[in-house]
Amino acid sequence: MSDYDVIVLGGGPGGYLAAERLGHAGRKVALIEADALGGTCLNVGCIPTKTLLNSAKIYAHAVHGEQFGVKAEASYDWAKMQSWKAEVVKTLVTGVGSTEKAAGVKVIKGYGRYEGPGRVSVDGKALTCEHVILATGSVPVMPPIPGTKDNPRVVDSTGLLSIPEVPKRLAVIGGGVIGVEFASLFSMLGSEVTVIEMLDIAKTMRKAMKDVTFKLGCKVESVDDGKVNYTTKSGKAESFEADTILMAVGRKPALTGWGLEGSGIEHTKQGITVDEFQRTNVANVWAIGDVT
Known part of the structure; x- marks a missing residue:
């Protein structure tokens, strides 16, 4: 039995x-x-x-x-x-x-x-x-982006929920539901938030989140400590700095x-x-x- x-x-x-x-x-x-x-x-x-x-x-x-x-x-x-x-x-x-x-x-x-x-x-x-x-x-999906593994600045959604203090600068890799929600949260608390996403995001959403910087049509190539290196839609190499980097690609x-x-x-x-x-x-x- x-x-x-x-x-x-x-x-x-x-x-x-x-x-x-x-x-x-x-x-x-x-x-x-x-x-x-x-x-x-x-x-x-x-x-x-x-x-x-x-x-x-x-x-x-x-x-x-x-x-x-x-x-x-x-x-x-x-x-x-x-x-x-x-x-x-x-x-x-x-x-x-x-x-x-x-x-x-x-x-x-x-x-x-x-x-x-x-x-x-x-x-x-x-x-x-x-x-x-x-x-x-x-x-959470953690893509194999060079410089992200074992990087204390890089967190997933679970890690960001329990972060000890609100970051001054937050980078959000991924503009889906999870990424945009966290971008909205920390933007309201005063963080400088940058969302980087390969696809487009609805204009209505971007208008509602006017304090958030969106870098669309971009691909993250690597992370150097807190430096996010990416290429634009035209292929130009650019970068920006962040204190915390959220991986929110799904x-x-x-x-x-x-x-x-x-x-x-x-x-x-x-x-x-x-x-x-x-x-x-x-x-x-x-x-x-x-x-x-």
């Missing part, structure tokens, strides 16, 4: 919701997560970013309030903003845990590994089940470190291959969320 009906690998939005629904349906479910429940969005993505953005907007409104007839002397405390962010995240993570408990789901904290059909291990301890749901999420499925290699589960670099019901090519193994 198996230990569980279903074991879910990954406690993000896909994993924890699947576990909850299955628990309420009467299945015996284990949800395995090495970090905090909630995944990228809740812990190092949407929620903490929006929390900091809200604080930054309040500050910006106070600073620019005179044009609306409101005069105020405003300042911000980055450490307190970080504390508020942490409090919001902790409250929501606790809520997810309570939801899982109410559904009868066994939450196991540890590094889960797929060992084969019906077999999973957690920090070396073997567990058995009838079905496995793979919900390992995604990780995210990719988390396909390594949990047993996918050699498992026989079909996948590409774009993610695990599934059908319209989220089934993989291996019987009773399912995959959901950003890993697909």
Whole structure:
């Protein structure tokens, strides 16, 4: 007899919701997560970013309030903003845990590994089940740009969220959703922000972010400590300096470190291959969320 009906690998939005629904349906479910429940969005993505953005907007409104007839002397405390962010995240993570408990789901904290059909291990301890749901999420893309590896000035979105102080000059490599959101946040807090992007960005967006410098149609060639070297659309070599450099060129499925290699589960670099019901090519193994 198996230990569980279903074991879910990954406690993000896909994993924890699947576990909850299955628990309420009467299945015996284990949800395995090495970090905090909630995944990228809740812990190092949407929620903490929006929390900091809200604080930054309040500050910006106070600073620019005179044009609306409101005069105020405003300042911000980055450490307190970080504390508020942490409090919001902790409250929501606790809520997810309570939801899982109410559904009868066994939450196991540890590094889960797929060992084969019906077999999973957690920090070396073997567990058995009838079905496995793979919900390992995604990780930031870190392109192999010369000078970025092991450079303390270069961070991904997770690193920038917990940076100890607001940088005077911030370079954002990548003008997608993540990059533009952070550009807006730190611009409102007074950073000199430069976004460098190979593609174009909507004029409406650029107009709304008038304090941000956009270098479009450009390709980053290398990073020299805090110096960002790039070529323009015309091929001209240029550079600018930054105290912190955010790599925001996107995210990719988390396909390594949990047993996918050699498992026989079909996948590409774009993610695990599934059908319209989220089934993989291996019987009773399912995959959901950003890993697909």
